[in-house]
Amino acid sequence: MIWGRVKTAGGTVVSGEIHDGFLTPGAWPANMASDDTAGQAGRIALDAATLLPPCAPGKFIGLWNNYHAAAEKNGWAAPDHPLWFLKPASSVAGQGAKVVIPPAAGRVIFEGELGIVIGQRCHNATEEQAQAAIFGYTCINDLTSLDVLNAEPSFPQWSRAKGFDGFGVIGPVIATGLDWRELVVKVTVNGRERQSYPASDMILPPVEIVRQLSFDMTLEPGDVIAVGTSLGARPVKPGDNVAVSIDGIGAVEVTLCDGATDR
Template identity: 60%
Template sequence: MKWARARASDQTEIVGVVADNMLHPRAALGSEASAGEPVALSDVSLLPPVVPGKFFGLWNNFKAAAEKAGNEHPSHPLYFFKADTSLAGHGDEVELPASAGRVIFEGELGIVIGQQCKNASPEEAEQAIFGYTCINDFTSLDILNADPSFPQWTRSKSFDGFGVVGPMIETDLAWQEATITVLVNGRERQSYPASDMILPPAEIVRLLSQDMTLNPGDLIACGTSLGARPVKAGMEVEVVIDGIGGVSVTLTAATDA
């Protein structure tokens, strides 16, 4: 089942189930209660399908990338947070600030939490996963490594629009069979199997729940693999995962203050 969040022509926001190119409004994400008549997808603008309370990003969670870099496989997620204001959705324009310098894309599989969990068992962690979405974790390499005494993970990944999410949430995805692909101006630039993950989704959720309570709507980017590349203004960057769809944004140059 696919879930989406959208803005109607009257500027109201709708959350609901997508079927037959129609958005069927629901009272809330995951709710079975109807909240109105179906609306054609062509008549709405898609928004990020979830507004996370916590937006996690994982590092070093794919075997191929870890082996190329000579990194050990982590036994616990190595993570950072992205600001809530970094959120962007399908069709948005993302401004590249001059201060960001070199920026790379990172296509990733995203986990959406559906129920609160703390110190979850493996079974509880699996049940806490509402579904999966596409994420583009844009990163400023220049800022990340600017100060040798302190890698600036949060700053480098939290510029407005640097957390692209969408276009929908798929609740029935067989993630082990998924491939994460990134297209830049329509040309494939990154492609890798989700099955190469070091820590799989349920284990990520279980371990994170040992650190802090996970709440409905929290979002976890599972990390990226080989192939992340620099991008610049004027480029269209799309992350595609079969079974979910593709989330695309256009990069723009910084405007004068």
């Protein structure tokens, strides 16, 4: 099943199931979205609405060093616990957004990733509880400023480097019922494939990520976890069109622009 959020022509934000070009309001897990689904009658044609990020995460968690291929190439030890950082809610962008690269960001790279979307409250979870807490999966582009990340030798600035407005691209939808082991994450820049790797190469799989993170913080419905990227992340610049795609989910595509361009 496919789930998403739209803004109607009248300005109402609605969540629900997407099928055959329409969104049917409602049926989300409890507390997953605070959108105005109540009283919204009938289906909404997607071509008459604006597709939004599929959820509004209270917490947007990113992982580093979670793929064997990248760890082996860079000489990194495989972690026993997720190595995580937080991206602010203001970093969230969705399908078709124009993402400004501010002057302070300097060099920016894309990072195509699989995203876990939490569907129920999860705290100190067992493996079974962690599995039940995973609502579905989405595509992530974890844009990162390399210049900011490495500007201060004594303190790598993970959240600042990844926290500029629009640097947390989510979408286009949330898909349920997928086997993450069969998924391949791909990124194209201006139509040219620049990254492609199997999700099955993950060091810590989704259930273990959720289980262990639930001991660090309470996970809530709508929270998003970007499970990390693998080889192939590269610099991008204003004017580039960047799309992250995963079969079964679709492609989330944004255009990068400089500070002089309106988003």
